[in-house]
Amino acid sequence: MGIKIIGTGSYTPEKVLTNSELEKMVETNDEWITSRTGIKERRIAEDDEATVGMGTKAAKKALDMAETSPEDIDLIIYATVTPDQPLPSNACLIQKNLNAKNAACFDFQAACSGFIYGLEIASSMMKFNTRYKNVLLLGGEKLSAITDWTDRGTCILFGDAAGAVVLTKTIENKDTLISSTMYADGTHFDLLEIQGGGSLHPITEDNINDHTHCIKMAGNKVFKLAVNAMVKSSKEAMEIAHVTPAEIKWLIPHQANMRIMTAVAERLGFAVEKVPVNLDKHGNTSAASIILSLDEYVRDGKISKGDKVLLTAFGGGMTWGACVLEW
Numbered sequence: 502m503g504i505k506i507i508g509t510g511s512y513t514p515e516k517v518l519t520n521s522e523l524e525k526m527v528e529t530n531d532e533w534i535t536s537r538t539g540i541k542e543r544r545i546a547e548d549d550e551a552t553v554g555m556g557t558k559a560a561k562k563a564l565d566m567a568e569t570s571p572e573d574i575d576l577i578i579y580a581t582v583t584p585d586q587p588l589p590s591n592a593c594l595i596q597k598n599l600n601a602k603n604a605a606c607f608d609f610q611a612a613c614s615g616f617i618y619g620l621e622i623a624s625s626m627m628k629f630n631t632r633y634k635n636v637l638l639l640g641g642e643k644l645s646a647i648t649d650w651t652d653r654g655t656c657i658l659f660g661d662a663a664g665a666v667v668l669t670k671t672i673e674n675k676d677t678l679i680s681s682t683m684y685a686d687g688t689h690f691d692l693l694e695i696q697g698g699g700s701l702h703p704i705t706e707d708n709i710n711d712h713t714h715c716i717k718m719a720g721n722k723v724f725k726l727a728v729n730a731m732v733k734s735s736k737e738a739m740e741i742a743h744v745t746p747a748e749i750k751w752l753i754p755h756q757a758n759m760r761i762m763t764a765v766a767e768r769l770g771f772a773v774e775k776v777p778v779n780l781d782k783h784g785n786t787s788a789a790s791i792i793l794s795l796d797e798y799v800r801d802g803k804i805s806k807g808d809k810v811l812l813t814a815f816g817g818g819m820t821w822g823a824c825v826l827e828w
C-alpha cells in the first residue's frame with residue numbers, strides 16, 4: 502500500500518487590494534512593500550465568504566481532479582487559524598457542504614506550517630487505520646478578518662485563500678510524502694500571536710477597541726528565526742529522503758516574504774528560478790500558501806509523475822517543518 506496525492510485545488514477571492522490602495526489606509530508606499538516583502542497585491546474575501554466557503558470551492562476542484570466522490574472521503578482535516586466559527590469545526594461544515602457523509606472531521610492549527618503538519622498527520626492516520634482510504638486535507642485562511650488595518654507592520658502582509666488536496670491509498674507501494682519533519686518552539690509564542698478572542702481573553706468591548714483580536718507580529722525577530730529553521734528542517738527532510746537539491750525540481754516555501762524565500766533558496770543551494778512565487782499576487786496566505794503554488798504547478802504540468810518537490814514552512818507557535826514529495 503502507498504499513499505498518494507491524487508488531486509489538488511485552490512481558491513482565491515475576486516476582490517484585489519493593491520499596494521497603492523494600502524497607501525490610502527496607512528503610512529506606507531508601494532516601493533517599501535515591494536522591496537521589503539515582494540508583495541504587490543492580495544485577495545480579500547467578501548463579508549459573507551470565509552474559510553468554509555473558500556475551502557469548499559478548493560475541495561471541489563481537488564475532488565474533480567482526483568475523480569473521487571465526496572461520499573468516498575473518509576476523513577476531512579482543515580488547517581486554519583481563522584475558522585468560520587469556534588464551534589463546530591470547519592471540517593464539519595465542509596462535510597455538510599460537500600455531503601461527504603462518511604467522513605470523520607476535525608480542524609487543527611499550526612499557523613503557516615499547517616500544510617506541512619497536515620500532510621504528516623493525514624499520512625500517519627492513513628497508515629494507522631485501514632478505515633481512512635481517501636482523505637481531504639485543507640489549508641485556508643481569511644486573514645483579512647483578523648488583521649489590524651491600522652498597523653502598517655502587518656496589514657500590508659496578509660491575504661485570503663484556501664487550498665485542498667486529496668490523498669488516497671493505492672496498491673503501488675510508493676508514497677507521495679517521502680520524508681517529513683515537524684518542529685515547534687512555544688517559548689517564542691509572543692513573536693506572532695492573537696491574544697484576544699480565546700478563553701483567556703474572551704471578546705469584550707475593551708479588547709476589541711485595543712485590537713487584541715488581531716494578529717501582532719515582531720516581524721524582524723520572526724524573519725531571522727524563519728530562515729534558519731526552514732533551512733535546517735529542509736536539509737533534514739532531504740537527508741531522510743536521500744535526495745540532493747539537484748534532484749529536486751521545485752522548492753516551494755511558505756510565502757511570507759520574498760527575502761526569506763530567496764535566503765532559504767540560496768542557503769540550500771537552489772537557484773531562485775526553482776522557487777515558485779505566488780506572494781506577489783496573494784500576499785501571505787498562511788496555511789494556504791504552499792497549496793496555491795502546488796496546485797498551480799500541477800495544473801500547468803510543471804509538476805508531473807516522478808518529480809520531486811521540497812516544501813518548507815515557518816509560522817506562529819513558533820512552528821516549522823519541511824517535507825519531500827515525489828509526485
Ligand code: UT7
Binds near residue numbers: 654657724
Ligand atoms: O508567515 C509567518 C511568518 N512570518 C514571517 O515570516 C514574516 C517575517 N517578517 C517579515 O517579513 C519582515 O520583518 C516584515 C516585512 C514584516 C518587516 O520588514 P523589515 O525589513 O523587518 O522591517 P522592520 O520591521 O525592521 O521595519 C523597518 C522600518 C521601521 O522604521 P524605522 O524604525 O526604521 O524608522 C518600520 O517602522 O520600516 C518601517 N515600516 C514601514 N514603512 C513603510 C514597517 N512597516 C512599514 C510599512 N511601510 N508598511
